[in-house]
Amino acid sequence: MQSLLILVPLVCLMLFNLPWKRGVGQAVSFGAGLAFLAAQAAAALWAMLSGGEPFADPLAGFLVFKTSADGLTWVMLLTIAVVAASSLAVSRAAFTDEKDRFYFANLLFVSVIGMNGAALSGDLFTLYVFFEAASVASFILIAFRRGMAGLEGAFKYLVMSTVATVLMLTGVGFFMLAGAGTSFAEVRAACLQSAHPEFARVGGLAFMAGLFIKGGMVPFHGWLPDAYGTAPGPVSVLLAGIVTKATGVYGLIRLTGSVLPMMPEVQTLLMTLGIVSIYAGALAAIGQSDYKRMLAYSSISQVGYIVLALGCRTPLALAGAVFHLLNHAVFKSLLFSNAAAVESRLGHNDMNRMGGLQAQMPWSSLSAVIGLLSTAGIPPLGGFWSKVIILLALWQAGFHAAAVLALAASLLTLAYFLSMQRRVFFAKGTETGSAVTEAGAAYLWPQLALAGLTAAIGIGFPFVYRFLLTPIQQLLW
Amino acid sequence: MNLAGIPFFDACGIAGALLLAAGLYYLLVTSNLIRAMIALELMIKGVTLFLILAGRVTGRQDLAQALVITLIIIEVVIMVVAGGLVLGVFRNTRSVGSRQIRNLKG
Amino acid sequence: MTVDLILLGLLVLAALWAVLSVRLMMSVIGLAAVSVAVSLLMFRLDAPYAAMFELSVCAGLISVIFFVAISFTKRLTAEDIRTHRKERLRKTVWLPFLLAGLAILLVARLKSPGFAPAPDPGGDVRTLLWGGRHLDLIGQIVTLLAGAFGVVVLFKEKNR
Numbered sequence: 001m002q003s004l005l006i007l008v009p010l011v012c013l014m015l016f017n018l019p020w021k022r023g024v025g026q027a028v029s030f031g032a033g034l035a036f037l038a039a040q041a042a043a044a045l046w047a048m049l050s051g052g053e054p055f056a057d058p059l060a061g062f063l064v065f066k067t068s069a070d071g072l073t074w075v076m077l078l079t080i081a082v083v084a085a086s087s088l089a090v091s092r093a094a095f096t097d098e099k100d101r102f103y104f105a106n107l108l109f110v111s112v113i114g115m116n117g118a119a120l121s122g123d124l125f126t127l128y129v130f131f132e133a134a135s136v137a138s139f140i141l142i143a144f145r146r147g148m149a150g151l152e153g154a155f156k157y158l159v160m161s162t163v164a165t166v167l168m169l170t171g172v173g174f175f176m177l178a179g180a181g182t183s184f185a186e187v188r189a190a191c192l193q194s195a196h197p198e199f200a201r202v203g204g205l206a207f208m209a210g211l212f213i214k215g216g217m218v219p220f221h222g223w224l225p226d227a228y229g230t231a232p233g234p235v236s237v238l239l240a241g242i243v244t245k246a247t248g249v250y251g252l253i254r255l256t257g258s259v260l261p262m263m264p265e266v267q268t269l270l271m272t273l274g275i276v277s278i279y280a281g282a283l284a285a286i287g288q289s290d291y292k293r294m295l296a297y298s299s300i301s302q303v304g305y306i307v308l309a310l311g312c313r314t315p316l317a318l319a320g321a322v323f324h325l326l327n328h329a330v331f332k333s334l335l336f337s338n339a340a341a342v343e344s345r346l347g348h349n350d351m352n353r354m355g356g357l358q359a360q361m362p363w364s365s366l367s368a369v370i371g372l373l374s375t376a377g378i379p380p381l382g383g384f385w386s387k388v389i390i391l392l393a394l395w396q397a398g399f400h401a402a403a404v405l406a407l408a409a410s411l412l413t414l415a416y417f418l419s420m421q422r423r424v425f426f427a428k429g430t431e432t433g434s435a436v437t438e439a440g441a442a443y444l445w446p447q448l449a450l451a452g453l454t455a456a457i458g459i460g461f462p463f464v465y466r467f468l469l470t471p472i473q474q475l476l477w
Numbered sequence: 478m479n480l481a482g483i484p485f486f487d488a489c490g491i492a493g494a495l496l497l498a499a500g501l502y503y504l505l506v507t508s509n510l511i512r513a514m515i516a517l518e519l520m521i522k523g524v525t526l527f528l529i530l531a532g533r534v535t536g537r538q539d540l541a542q543a544l545v546i547t548l549i550i551i552e553v554v555i556m557v558v559a560g561g562l563v564l565g566v567f568r569n570t571r572s573v574g575s576r577q578i579r580n581l582k583g
Numbered sequence: 584m585t586v587d588l589i590l591l592g593l594l595v596l597a598a599l600w601a602v603l604s605v606r607l608m609m610s611v612i613g614l615a616a617v618s619v620a621v622s623l624l625m626f627r628l629d630a631p632y633a634a635m636f637e638l639s640v641c642a643g644l645i646s647v648i649f650f651v652a653i654s655f656t657k658r659l660t661a662e663d664i665r666t667h668r669k670e671r672l673r674k675t676v677w678l679p680f681l682l683a684g685l686a687i688l689l690v691a692r693l694k695s696p697g698f699a700p701a702p703d704p705g706g707d708v709r710t711l712l713w714g715g716r717h718l719d720l721i722g723q724i725v726t727l728l729a730g731a732f733g734v735v736v737l738f739k740e741k742n743r
Contacts (some may be wrong), residue, residue: 006721013728066718103736110729117725121718125544129722132551136729139558140736148569155510155562162517162555163504166497169524169548176531181540485587489624492594496617499598508670509663511607511652515614518645519601522621525637533628542708545625545633547719549640554730556645560652561737567655 001043001053002067005077005116009036013109016102026098029105033088037112041081044074048467066183068122071471072257075322076119076250079329082453083241084112086333086446090340091234093442104144104234111137111238115246124175124207125182127254128168131214131247135161138243141235142227153223153230160223164213164248171207174199184259191261204260211255215248217307218277221300228296229349233340236292240299241333245325249306253325256310257318258475267311274308275405277301282412286419291339291349294420295332298375301413302328308406309390312397315473320389322472323464327374327382327457334371334450338364341439341447342424346431351420355429360436365425367447372417374454377410382457385464489530496523510563514556521552587627594620605664611649618642632708 012032016025046054048071088108095101114134121127139161143154172182178199180190191200216224224244228236256270281301288294302324309321341364342357343349358365374383387410394403423429438444457464500520504513525545532541597620601613618641625634656663712720 006718010721010725066715103732107729107732107736110725110732113725114722114729117718117722123718125547126716126718126722129547129551129719129726132555133722133725133729136554136558136726136733139562140729140733143562143565143737146565146568146737146739148566151562151565151569155513155559155566158555158559158562159504159513159517163501163520166500166517166520166524169544170497170527172544173524173527173531176528176535176537176541179535181537182544488587488591489628492591492624495595496598496621499602503602506670507667509607509667511649511656512610512667514649514652515601515610518614518641519598519617522617522641525633526621526624529625529628529630529633532630538628538630539708539711542630542633543712543716543719545630546636546708546712547716547723549633549636550723551726553640553644554726554733556648557730558733558737560648561733563652564655565737 001055001057002069002120003057003059005040005043005120006067006113007059009109009113009116012036013106013113016106023098026102029102029109030088030092033105033109034085037081037085037088040116041078041085044078044081047074048078048471051471066122066126067120069120070475071468072253072322072475073119075326075468075472076246077116079326080112080115080119080242080246082450083329083333084108084238086337086450087234087238087241089442089446090237090337093440094233094340094344100144104141107137107141108238110134111141111243115242118246118250122185123183124168124172124187124259127251128165128172131251132165134243134247135214138227138235138239141238142231144232144235147230149226149230150232153226156223157227160213160220164210164220167210167213168207171203171205171210174203174206178203184254187259188261191259201263204255204263204266208252208255208266211248211251212273213248214244215252215303215307216244216300217248217273217303218280218300219273221277221281224300225293225296228299228336229290229293233336233343237333237336237340240296240336241329244299245303245329249303249325252307252310253318253321256313262313267313270307270311271399271402272311274304274306274311275402277304277307278406278409279304279412282409282416286412286416289350289352291342291351291354291420291424292336293349294351294416295335295339298335298413298416299328299332301409302332302375305387305390305406308402309393312390312394312399312402313476314393314397315476316389316396317393318476319469319472320386320393323389323469324383324386326468327386327454330450330454330457331371331374331381331383334367334447334454335375337443337447337450338368338371341443344443345436345439351423353430354424355427356425356432356434357436358425360431360434361425361438363444364439364447365421367444367451368421368425370451370454372414372421374458376414376417378414380455380458380461382454382461385458385461389469486530486534489526493523493527493530496520496526499523510559510566514559514563517559518552518556521548525549587624590620590623590627594624605667607653607663611646611653614649615642615646618645 016029091104111134114130117130118127139154139158143150175187178190178194178196180186194200213220228240278301281297285294285297306321306324309317374381377384377387391403497520500516503516528545529541532538597613597616601610604610622634622637
């Protein structure tokens with residue numbers, strides 16, 4: 001079944017663009033997209049619950065695809081489907097032009113194929129190829145409206161992403177010098193028993209440096225707020241919710257969790273970068289007045305938790321990292337959908353010119369509260385549990401200082417989010433009593449569904465732990 | 478094969494590293510979008526040479542060539558998209574040269 | 584060997600030419616020369632298929648992309664040269680020397696295997712690409728599709 005997750009959207013994409021009669025492709029793309037993403041989510045859930053795929057690959061004898069899937073892959077596929085579906089739903093309202101919607105749906109498909117391929121690949125170079133497919137789609141999507149800010153944000157992302165891929169390929173070259181091919185298994189073997197272990201080590205560091213840039217870790221985060229902040233609403237949902245996570249952060253989890261062996265200096269590097277990202281992101285978020293830029297800095301801060309957990313490198317920490325990635329995807333796409341809804345009604349993102357939207361947009365306000373409480377780690381929402389697991393893993397492994405620092409940063413998170421909620425919705429301000437109306441259903445439903453999901457993950461935590469996180473703990477070697 | 482005391486393969490490795498360094502330098506020095514594209518190209522050239530060299534040294538030319546062919550295709554797509562972005566910037570401001578990309582080094 | 588020496592010298596000179604020339608067009612020509620030199624080096628390193636790709640696609644197609652991009656901004660040439668001169672002097676001129684030194688040190692430090700040529704020239708790239716790396720090919724197709732959408736979306740005349 002694995003190859004279908006790449007081939008079906010590819011075939012759909014080609015079918016949409018055949019020279020049909022006017023409007024047929026446009027009409028079909030939205031429904032087909034939602035149907036495919038729902039099927040993907042269902043397949044991933046099935047695989048997690050039953051421990052096997054719903055059906056065997058019908059193309060197995062025909063194509064020699066070297067895909068591989070494990071617990072982490074299924075979690076990624078589920079997350080990709082959820083976020084992409086929300087982004088597609090929001091795009092329905094955000095783009096008024098029929099043609100724009102069609103191009104958006106096409107590029108979203110490209111992006112989904114890229115992320116699915118990356119999640120299913122068992123080879124470092126194939127990982128790079130699919131990352132590029134997803135990234136190229138993102139460059140175009142950020143510049144979708146062809147305004148100056150979007151074009152600049154896209155170009156900056158393009159430059160940083162290309163530098164990152166150069167670093168990753170340098171890593172691949174060093175792995176080859178160490179005597180390996182490019183598949184995970186070969187690289188792992190080369191790290192353990194190579195004639196030249198120093199090459200494998202340099203290769204691992206170079207590849208990791210590239211992933212740091214792609215994931216937006218703090219010394220390399222310059223492109224991220226511009227890209228998120230300047231992209232159109234549904235694009236920033238997709239980008240912040242999943243694209244940078246499924247490229248940079250997923251790559252880091254794979255590389256440190258199941259490819260590279262334990263290297264003390266790498267663990268120290270990851271933990272340091274994690275802590276620095278958590279604090280730098282949170283402090284920068286406090287100073288922002290642009291809603292979307294603030295969310296972007298908050299993203300940097302949350303990714304810091306994931307990297308911190310990866311630095312700990314115990315089975316529990318790995319499960320916590322993956323769980324936090326899932327939670328982060330849910331609540332960040334919720335908050336970015338919220339930002340898109342507010343932007344669609346007001347036409348700007350400046351929080352100083354908002355205020356008092358509570359009366360006019362009560363449902364948006366409610367979903368924003370749920371999203372921010374989950375981000376700040378308030379029980380019983382999903383974000384609480386993943387932070388608890390990460391902190392617990394850090395404490396168990398003896399990194400007490402890191403655990404305390406990470407816990408303290410939660411207060412900062414709560415601080416900037418409450419300030420945001422006050423400035424946008426609760427406090428009296430420019431918009432008090434204005435004629436703004438609640439955002440339309442296409443904006444509200446994804447938000448409410450995601451809010452329900454983050455609550456469900458939190459309440460059903462024992463279930464989630466058993467089916468999602470237990471298999472992941474066995475990945476570490 | 479020796480070149481002034483340095484083995485040929487080592488010399489190729491150094492040349493690849495020089496290309497990387499030249500590209501990075503150019504990227505940091507310039508604020509012109511087209512020059513930034515040239516800088517990226519130089520870096521990609523460096524890594525291409527390095528991959529082929531790694532394949533030659535370890536006797537995996539087939540693998541190295543397969544990787545490089547894929548890399549070249551992707552490189553072209555990225556440059557086309559970058560060209561499209563530069564064109565868009567030009568249409569917006571009628572100038573590419575004087576426009577600073579702020580915080581590019583972030 | 585002399586051929587290799589000339590090629591490496593050409594490569595380094597072309598790279599310096601691309602980086603140091605103040606005129607944008609000269610930079611692009613330098614880049615094309617780098618491409619040609621890298622491609623010929625690939626022939627010398629027993630990678631003919633990759634070399635053909637590099638020569639046709641990079642030295643050819645990408646140079647065309649650059650020429651088109653420059654032709655749009657032609658009338659800014661004088662201004663560009665002025666700003667570039669200023670920036671180049673103001674910013675880190677020492678950086679390339681530092682990086683080159685670091686690179687050479689790194690290579691020297693890692694030289695332990697001495698980069699000996701492998702006795703076995705390896706398998707055929709066509710067999711590997713079509714037989715073992717299907718997923719890469721699919722990835723290429725997807726990326727090309729993304730590029731096609733990029734052309735459609737980005738090159739469209741702005742109508743708002």
